[in-house]
Amino acid sequence: MLMRYAERMWQGEVGMEGLINGEVPSGVAFEIADGVAVVPSFANVTVFRTEEGLVLFDTGAPNTAKSNHRAIREWCPDPVRYAVYSHGHIDHVFGVGPFDEEADRGGAERPVVIAHEAVKARFERYVLTKDYNRTVNARQFANPRFRWPEKFRYPEITYRDDHRLRVGELTFELRHARGETDDHTWAYVPERDIILAGDLFIWNSPNCGNPQKVQRYPAEWAAALRAMAELDASLLIPGHGAPIAGRDRVRTALTDVAEYLETLVSQTLALMNGGARLDEIIHAVHVPERLAAKPYLRAAYDEPEFIVRNIWRLYGGWWDGDPAALKPPRADRLATVLAELAGGPHDLADRARRALDDDEPRVAARLIELARQAAPEDEDVRDAYRQIFTALAESATSLMTRGIYLAAAKS
Structure with missing residues (x-):
């Protein structure tokens, strides 16, 4: 069912909403390749079955931890050996708890969590800014009852540039890239020819300009997408949205998103170098229609204008070029x-x-x-x-x- 819905998404017939509102059943682990299952919810959890146990790539949000655990257990009873965080956003790092509890009850070892080294600093920042983050996310998602966590499951293993994890017959090639966050991990599993993109691909225009969140990195993000495309993988599993199957489709999707970011960066920098103020730039820079019309690049979450502002902040600082705005x-x-x-x-x-x-x-x-x-x-x-x-x-x-x-x- 998940892959049928994925085909409809690729054709532009349906969007992300079906993965959230129940058109695709929630709390189900869909096996999409031999020994590989995806539990779709607000953020995806991908599970690999190996001879030595299960490996999770991302673990889900606080409100989906129990249902994700139940779905995985209905699919496979094997112990979870490792859990990889694609990054430290809370919708990706809060599903380990039920597996920890399960291990404790059975006297077994808890899953070993692996993440980029910057995840720890993110969690520390989240503790310092918990009230701010609660307010921001309640506003962003129009949910006044949004609760921000105060305790986090820290990784036992961290890495800086890349990390090779071998579990049973599978290899997980973990690679760091700055993009939506500074702590992002994407992975390639050569034995299954699968790319795990995390939030570097989300079936929306890239979340690279969020007006209420910290700095994002569009050029490095695009470079990571092009590195993925060079692998010529046959299956792409994103952090949000349905998998994409087929080498041509995977390559096209990755390079389209890369080009989307690259054109925003190049246009913005050209205007900055020409002396334009931010006000002029945000109204002058546009995404080519052939990219904006792609079903996986709709501006339904973030917007190109916000990405332009983030590019300005990254390369030019906070002042917008208006002298009256310097000390308002x-x-x-x-x-x-x-x-x-x-x-x-x-x-x-x-x-x-x-x-x-x-x-x-x-x-x-x-x-x-x-x-x-x-x-x-x-x-x-x-x-x-x-x-x-x-x-x-x-x-x-x-x-x-x-x-x-x-x-x-x-x-």
Whole structure:
């Protein structure tokens, strides 16, 4: 069933939603190759059966740990020898617990966790910023009950550049690449001719510009994808979304995503080198339509504009080139002055409504935010604020934009 759905995804007939809303059953380990199963959920767990036990590549999120464990156990009762984290995001590292408990009950050895050395530093940062991360993720996923963990399962084995793991008859060639994160691992299993891409491939435009998260690395990400493509593998298993089967398809998908990132980097750097400000660049850089139209490059999660901002931050720092933005006034003070010039916060709110009607959503958002800052307790302004940001959320195409606008509408 999973591979049938994968074919429909490749043809552009369905999207990621079927892997989340139950069209493909959750809590099931689908065997997609000899001794290889995928448990699809928000983040995939891939399981390899070997003569010496099981190897997991990624382990799932806190809310899927038990169901993933049950699915794997229904597929195979063998002990889990190793678990590899593709990176330290919480939807990939919270499924080891049930296997640890299982081992403890039976007096057996716990699974050995392997990850890039930077995963430890990520977990330490997560502890320091737990309240911030709870707020950010609650807003991003429009889930006010989102809980951020405070304890993490640290890896026993870490590596810097590459690591070769031999378990039974299988070899796992682990390679580090900076991309969505600085601690990313992707892998190749030559005996099965499988690439495990982690979140370097997610069946969406690359998560390389997330406005609420730390630095991402688009050029290195693209280089990793091209290194994968050179392997000419017959099966690609991503961190999110369905597997891709067939050498031509795997190569095409990997090189398309690489080119997507490369064109954003090259366009942005050309404009930066030409002296353009960030404001000009984010409106001038565009992804070629032939790439944007690919079913695995839809901007349904992140957006190219956000990636451009991240490229600017990576190569140019935080200042956007506007001298007035270097040391800005307090936002509420500037809003008060502008409201006075406009005739008052109600006039600003009215103009924001008109901008929305005139299909100028960016202008509407800026004006209503100024009106709200100038008169935060005014009920008419607050009503306009909620109406405008609700409308903007409903028209948003990416999850990140929609989540931020919805949070504003409910504030």
